[in-house]
Amino acid sequence: MAIATRTPAVARLFALTLGNGKRRRNRKAYRKIYGDLITVSQSVIAAMERGRLRRARPTDAAVYDELRRMARRYMRGQPVGHTLQTTALIHEAYLRLVGQEEKHWENRAHFFGVAAQAMRHILVDHARARNMAKRGGGAHQVSLDEALTIGPEGSDDLVALNDALTALAELDQRQSQVVELRFFGGLTEEEIGEVLKVSARTVRSDWRLARSWLLRELDKTVTSDK
């Protein structure tokens, strides 16, 4: 399966930030905090230090591991006060990378842009794969799957949202970037403003308009499906 064979890029990002000398102490702390999210691979670090960092994307086993972990919490019916933690985790990885390996990136904006885009691709690819597994799973399972749908959210929405976001980019590039950075990249309005070189206020109104536009598109998709 495509997902399983992906190279662990988030792990690589972590590995990179934790790679050398004085960071050994941090490495220990990180292992403790993020557990299996950190997979240090010397060969990967070496490859990245040879200047291939730009191809690094937070794709990967680590994202899927995190997804699975969160999914299990949902299954156990635990309230997910997880939002902050998740965002913080993505952030931390990004920020450390930006802070310590700046030379590999044109600038912060470039980095955040690429990282959010990568997260978008991973999650949407994954949602598509789930949808395909669900639909390709044989006729006898269809009714059961339908019966199992809990609430309106899920893989379909993520894929539909992705499509709508692509359509939005045709109308307003910056608004689609705001959504990508916030929804997929987990950035705050201030950070997005910094990346796109506009005020946080502009980011906020871009976000509100884009959000309404996207939600209306999603409603239309649902209506036309029925």
Place this chain on the structure above:
Amino acid sequence: MTSDKIKMYVTHHSSLITHHCFMTPERYKEVGRLYRAALELEPARWAAYLAEACGGDEALRREVASLLDYETRGERLIDQPALEVAARAMAQVMIGDQIRMRPRLRPCL
């Protein structure tokens, strides 16, 4: 064409166009301008503001009004991080797998 004529032309034709099938970046910019201006006001004043600001362009007014409608709805999918939305979807699939496995286990019991 004078601006009045353009306005008449747009007004006439916009009634034939179902909203935003023909959305262009320029049109979207105009929608955005009105949308942002409306956000500065109390929701109660949106309708009156749009009626005036759209100057008879009914399609434009409807377009902005239908978008503003989404401002007043509650918790939305997109307000949570994408990672969480994905995790919840995955949880549904995992629960599905568990239930599917049950009939297979039954003969063993």
